[in-house]
Amino acid sequence: MRSRSTLGTVAVLTGALAAAGLAFAPTAGAVSPGSATATYDCGTWGSGTANLTATQSGTAATITLTSAITTPVGVGADTISSTLTMAKAGGGTRVFTGKKNPALAAGQSVKIGPLSGTVASGDSLNSYFAGVALKMVIFGVTVNCDAVTSQSPGPFIFS
Template sequence: MKLRIPGTGTAGAVALAVGALVMAPAASAVDPTTADAPTTCSSQASGRATIEARQDGTSVTFNVSTPVVWASHYMPADFMETTLTLSTADGDEVTFRGKSNPPMILGDGFDSGPLTGTVAPGEVLEAESFTFEFLTFRVDCTITAPQTPGPFVF
């Protein structure tokens, strides 16, 4: 007599594969996921900013960092208000805001995110500027040339 175990064979393999796909996290469809752009900030020097994007469905998060601007004193976590402005293919502006930064000590480069929002499938966004504020201090940074390797496509 042959003992048969339910869930084995071809049907079991198919069920296992389908179950794995259902349980898998959604892939990030944004491309590229990281872009660099030349940046000039307020009364600080010029340099490059790195912008990272992650997408989950229509939700997107951005992280912005640059060594151009640095902490002039200790700054606790989640202390800075950051605004990232991007342009659409139609020339409209889209803004993402957040108050999330790691703790920073004197000399640490600017690092902020996640800045969250939503995007439409197929939307194309390119960084224009970012601003951060804490207490009465504000720094405005302008992207001075197109980001590389190209705009974010969702």
């Protein structure tokens, strides 16, 4: 009898410890704000406002960009190789890359992402800096876009 009681006690304690562990487990990170706008100049491709949406799960983060800039030619799904470089407050950069886009007809707004990158807790990132913020390679042609305004309402801050 005594061993059954001990096993039952151990099972109850193990379940309680597991539940407590879940209650105190670290949560996935959150980025704030979740979306922002900035203006980009893409040379002959034009200029305009882009909406950036960020997500975070731990140190993994993604950014999706939808722009007022339109593509002069139709492009197939997942054919635009993109690199988004963001300035980190205090110095340095973080880079988000990917080859993700929906099929786009000529004259349609460019949408890329999610672009993947790695962040650290406390990173404050803005695509506005001295350099090419967004580089897209389409059919072997490189399109460089400079951010000409800071993000509004502010930089992405990762937790």
